Every structure is written in C-alpha cells, then in structure tokens.
Amino acid sequence: MNWQKYERVAFLFDPLEQWAGNLSGFGDIRKKYIAPLEGKILEIGAGTGANFPYYSDKAMVIALEPSLKMIKRAQKRLKKTSKQNIKLEQGRAEEINYPDNCFNIMVSTLVFCSVDDPKKSISEIKRVLKSGGKAIFIEHVASQHKFLNAILKILNPLQKAVVGCNLQRHTGEIISQSGLKIIKEEKIKLKDVFRYFEAIKE
Ligand SMILES: C[S@@+](CC[C@H](N)C(=O)[O-])C[C@H]1O[C@@H](n2cnc3c(N)ncnc32)[C@H](O)[C@@H]1O
Numbered sequence: 001m002n003w004q005k006y007e008r009v010a011f012l013f014d015p016l017e018q019w020a021g022n023l024s025g026f027g028d029i030r031k032k033y034i035a036p037l038e039g040k041i042l043e044i045g046a047g048t049g050a051n052f053p054y055y056s057d058k059a060m061v062i063a064l065e066p067s068l069k070m071i072k073r074a075q076k077r078l079k080k081t082s083k084q085n086i087k088l089e090q091g092r093a094e095e096i097n098y099p100d101n102c103f104n105i106m107v108s109t110l111v112f113c114s115v116d117d118p119k120k121s122i123s124e125i126k127r128v129l130k131s132g133g134k135a136i137f138i139e140h141v142a143s144q145h146k147f148l149n150a151i152l153k154i155l156n157p158l159q160k161a162v163v164g165c166n167l168q169r170h171t172g173e174i175i176s177q178s179g180l181k182i183i184k185e186e187k188i189k190l191k192d193v194f195r196y197f198e199a200i201k202e
Pocket of ligand 1: 003047048064067092093109110116117
C-alpha cells in the first residue's frame with residue numbers, strides 16, 4: 001500500500017516540506033483555505049500535521065493518517081501548537097471509521113496523489129459528510145500543458161517508487177465521477193498542476 005512508503009520517508013518529510021513550503025509560499029495557501037473552516041471537520045492523510053497550525057478555534061478536527069511514523073511527528077507538532085480541538089487517529093481514506101452524515105467539512109491536502117483507491121476514498125468521504133457538507137482538496141494533478149506534463153511523466157516512476165505519489169492523477173474528474181459536485185476550482189501553483197477543488201454533497 002502506498003501509505004507504507006511514508007513510513008520510510010517520514011523523517012525527511014518535515015525538512016522537505018519546510019524547504020519546499022518556504023520556496024513556494026505553500027504555507028500561505030494552507031492558511032488561505034484552512035483558516036476560515038468551522039464546524040466538525042475530517043482531515044484525511046494529515047501526514048505530519050502541516051495544516052494543524054492554521055485551524056481556527058471554531059474547527060473541531062478529526063485528523064486521520066495511516067502511517068504511525070507520520071502520526072508520531074504530527075503528535076509532536078500538535079503538542080507545540082497546543083491546540084485542544086484537533087484529535088489524531090490512525091485511518092485510511094478508503095475505510096473511514098465514522099458513521100454516515102457526521103462531518104460538515106472534509107479536508108485533503110496533497111493526499112489524492114497517494115491514496116490507493118481514489119474512487120472508494122471519495123465515496124467514503126461522501127458517506128461521512130452531512131448533506132450539504134463540503135469537501136476541500138488542495139492537490140497536484142496531471143497538467144494540460146504538454147511540456148509541463150511531459151516533465152511530470154518523466155518524474156512519475158521515481159515519485160511513485162519512493163512515496164507512491166502519482167503525478168498523473170485526474171483528481172477533479174475522480175471527484176465528480178464519484179458523486180461529489182465540484183462548485184469551485186482554482187489553479188493555485190505551477191500553472192494548472194496544483195489545484196484547489198471545493199465540492200459538496202448534494
Ligand atoms: C504528501 S503527504 C501530505 C501530508 C499532509 N496532508 C500535508 O498536506 O502535508 C501524503 C499523506 O497521505 C497519506 N496517505 C497515503 N495513502 C493514504 C490513504 N489511503 N488514506 C489516507 N492517507 C493516505 C500518507 O501517509 C501521507 O501522510
């Protein structure tokens with residue numbers, strides 16, 4: 001399973017994320033989309049908790065992550081931020097251990113490149129969201145720019161082998177095909193590669 005690859009690279013994740021984040025301004029992107037969220041929130045693939053500092057006190061967050069090594073690091077970050085409104089649990093997007101219709105919002109940042117079964121994951125997200133609930137995704141996807149996508153295709157085998165991360169996913173289409181309605185889509189970085197999708201359960 002792809003998440004098991006994160007067990008090998010967990011120790012590298014924070015320094016790399018910090019370096020890439022500083023370079024790309026990704027911290028500001030997280031802040032822009034995460035800080036306004038309120039209510040009962042499910043975050044999937046929380047990793048080392050890079051989004052945690054941006055949640056407001058009005059968010060009650062259940063953060064799922066399959067890799068225990070990533071969870072350990074996320075726990076440390078949680079201690080540092082001293083937020084009481086975030087609860088970390090082990091879990092996968094394909095099998096969410098929560099009842100139907102119980103979350104207002106689902107958050108996924110840089111996760112749908114790695115999930116083993118994106119369709120099943122979306123249908124689980126749909127199941128646990130309340131009617132009218134919102135799913136927000138900040139993901140990298142295949143590019144429609146020929147040259148850029150050619151580079152992504154070259155990098156893809158290495159990326160897949162190291163972290164199970166697929167640079168050729170069409171996450172927007174998967175979201176729509178699996179039953180959530182996309183109501184907003186924005187290109188946020190690297191032309192059309194990094195995207196923000198906002199979808200609702202009708
Ligand atoms: C690139 S990291 C992103 C971490 C974090 N969301 C962030 O924005 O920094 C991808 C994360 O997805 C997790 N992951 C992989 N497969 C998953 C699955 N099937 N369900 C949930 N999370 C998964 C990995 O363990 C890893 O922590």
